[in-house]
Amino acid sequence: MSGAALKDPRNSNVHSASDERIKDSTRALYQAEPLLWEKEQCDHSGTDWKIPDSYKCRTGLKERAEIGLPQVSEPEVMRHFVRLSTWNYSIDSGFFPLGSCTMKHNPRLNEKLARLPGFAHIHPLQPEETVQGALELMYELQSWIAELTGLPGVCLTPAAGAHGELAGMMTIKRAHVLNRETQRKYVLVPDSAHGTNPATAVMCGYETRIIDTKETGRVSVEAFKEALYKTDETGADIAGMMVTNPNTCGLFERDIQELSKLLHKAGGYFYCDGANFNALVGKIRPSDFGVDVMHLNLHKTFSTPHGGGGPGSGPICVTEELLPYVPRPLVIKEGDSYRLEGDTERETSLGRLKGFQGQFGMHVRALSYMMSHGKDGLRKVSEDAVLHANYILSQLKDDYHVPFEGPCMHECLLTDKRQKDGEVTTMDIAKTLVENGMHPMTVYFPLVVSGAMLIEPTETESKENIDRFITVMKQIAEDTKAGDTDKFHNFPVSAPRRRLDEVKAARQPKLKWTDDKATGNH
Numbered sequence: 369m370s371g372a373a374l375k376d377p378r379n380s381n382v383h384s385a386s387d388e389r390i391k392d393s394t395r396a397l398y399q400a401e402p403l404l405w406e407k408e409q410c411d412h413s414g415t416d417w418k419i420p421d422s423y424k425c426r427t428g429l430k431e432r433a434e435i436g437l438p439q440v441s442e443p444e445v446m447r448h449f450v451r452l453s454t455w456n457y458s459i460d461s462g463f464f465p466l467g468s469c470t471m472k473h474n475p476r477l478n479e480k481l482a483r484l485p486g487f488a489h490i491h492p493l494q495p496e497e498t499v500q501g502a503l504e505l506m507y508e509l510q511s512w513i514a515e516l517t518g519l520p521g522v523c524l525t526p527a528a529g530a531h532g533e534l535a536g537m538m539t540i541k542r543a544h545v546l547n548r549e550t551q552r553k554y555v556l557v558p559d560s561a562h563g564t565n566p567a568t569a570v571m572c573g574y575e576t577r578i579i580d581t582k583e584t585g586r587v588s589v590e591a592f593k594e595a596l597y598k599t600d601e602t603g604a605d606i607a608g609m610m611v612t613n614p615n616t617c618g619l620f621e622r623d624i625q626e627l628s629k630l631l632h633k634a635g636g637y638f639y640c641d642g643a644n645f646n647a648l649v650g651k652i653r654p655s656d657f658g659v660d661v662m663h664l665n666l667h668k669t670f671s672t673p674h675g676g677g678g679p680g681s682g683p684i685c686v687t688e689e690l691l692p693y694v695p696r697p698l699v700i701k702e703g704d705s706y707r708l709e710g711d712t713e714r715e716t717s718l719g720r721l722k723g724f725q726g727q728f729g730m731h732v733r734a735l736s737y738m739m740s741h742g743k744d745g746l747r748k749v750s751e752d753a754v755l756h757a758n759y760i761l762s763q764l765k766d767d768y769h770v771p772f773e774g775p776c777m778h779e780c781l782l783t784d785k786r787q788k789d790g791e792v793t794t795m796d797i798a799k800t801l802v803e804n805g806m807h808p809m810t811v812y813f814p815l816v817v818s819g820a821m822l823i824e825p826t827e828t829e830s831k832e833n834i835d836r837f838i839t840v841m842k843q844i845a846e847d848t849k850a851g852d853t854d855k856f857h858n859f860p861v862s863a864p865r866r867r868l869d870e871v872k873a874a875r876q877p878k879l880k881w882t883d884d885k886a887t888g889n890h
């Protein structure tokens with residue numbers, strides 16, 4: 369693999385000897401970067417020379433040292449943060465096939481529109497008559513979302529996918545409570561669900577009932593009925609189900625209409641986790657397969673920046689029946705003018721979940737994306753997203769184990785089953801991708817598939833990049849077959865950091881720097 373033979377300049381201890389520091393930190397223009405606190409010299413500041421022992425300090429440096437502020441100059445601070453910023457990997461730096469995350473390109477047109485002074489410089493406390501354009505934009509976005517999903521009640525305020533789930537499940541709960549259906553205490557969730565689904569149900573005070581999907585990767589009618597009627601033969605204790613379609617295995621739930629019919633007959637509501645809407649947008653409307661409530665991730669399907677690039681935005685959309693219960697404020701059109709709902713209007717509403725009106729900057733970007741693509745363009749988005757994932761699947765299916773038969777939707781699922789015999793695991797494969805300059809796919813998720821690798825290339829990736837990814841993946845499979853596997857356990861060797869103790873990092877996170885240079889315990 370390329371890069372494998374390089375001596376890694378980044379892992380040597382560049383801070384211990386000053387000669388070494390100069391040599392290594394400039395190597396290949398790579399700037400190794402310690403913490404600011406590690407860089408500082410305690411007895412001088414900025415660009416000053418070291419203070420002679422006999423000199424009495426007039427500048428208060430001693431006092432500053434005592435409260436632990438790093439003593440570095442402005443240029444040093446600038447370099448510190450600029451160097452750190454070069455360590456970020458983003459969709460703008462390379463291939464980012466993180467499954468279930470839709471890391472697509474963020475069109476710069478959206479950025480340009482969001483920076484228009486009339487959008488960028490307004491304040492949420494301005495009188496409504498001075499922000500009519502912004503309110504009209506939000507109203508327009510509500511209408512586009514309603515059209516694309518077939519769900520007419522749109523609330524834009526949730527600030528992330530998980531926040532949308534909370535808003536959606538609270539809407540369902542509010543409906544049940546106001547309809548005196550408080551005996552409904554279970555929410556059905558497939559075992560492959562994103563962790564936020566059961567977590568949300570529990571936060572809303574429900575118990576989850578898990579539907580087993582291990583055999584086929586999909587929810588079967590039999591397994592569903594078993595869960596639905598488990599403790600009541602009419603399902604009268606079921607509040608609803610939370611399902612994502614396509615699901616987290618990248619598969620379309622073929623029986624979804626049958627499932628939603630059974631659920632509705634029992635009086636439950638269908639919450640669809642819409643994070644995977646990129647596979648459907650412009651092609652089918654979720655309301656047509658029985659969805660009652662759904663959140664959309666504007667930062668996934670509708671290309672607004674995420675993963676450190678911008679705040680999320682997770683609007684929800686609901687049926688006419690559930691509209692009375694959604695959070696405030698909706699954007700209302702009266703004649704030719706627009707306004708936000710007041711805090712005492714619509715008494716059936718569950719209330720407010722977010723300050724002001726939600727992530728307005730993301731609303732601008734998402735509507736810009738929708739309008740610049742149009743009806744045919746959005747359809748092409750999902751078609752290309754599905755095509756790209758199936759291209760990868762078709763190229764790698766002879767090299768990697770494919771747990772579930774048939775074509776996939778916008779992401780494909782492979783496992784390390786064939787490579788594990790050669791002791792090369794999903795983690796090794798992910799780290800080899802890092803060594804080759806690519807962000808890994810989603811690993812070990814969904815949890816129900818051992819050694820899962822969930823790959824979502826998205827429609828914005830070029831064939832050349834997808835082919836490069838396929839070449840690396842094929843090379844890994846080939847080398848593993850040939851028994852040439854030792855290197856895989858050491859990758860990455862050229863990254864700023866090598867293998868971290870991920871379990872320890874998760875269990876015992878060190879969130880605070882302690883000045884304990886003697887023990888090396890920073």
Ligand SMILES: *Cc1c(COP(=O)(O)O)cnc(C)c1O
Nearest residue numbers: 468528529530562564641643680
């Ligand atoms: C991303 C995602 C979510 C959560 O969205 P956030 O914006 O990260 O809170 C929920 N479900 C699925 C399937 C997802 O992929």
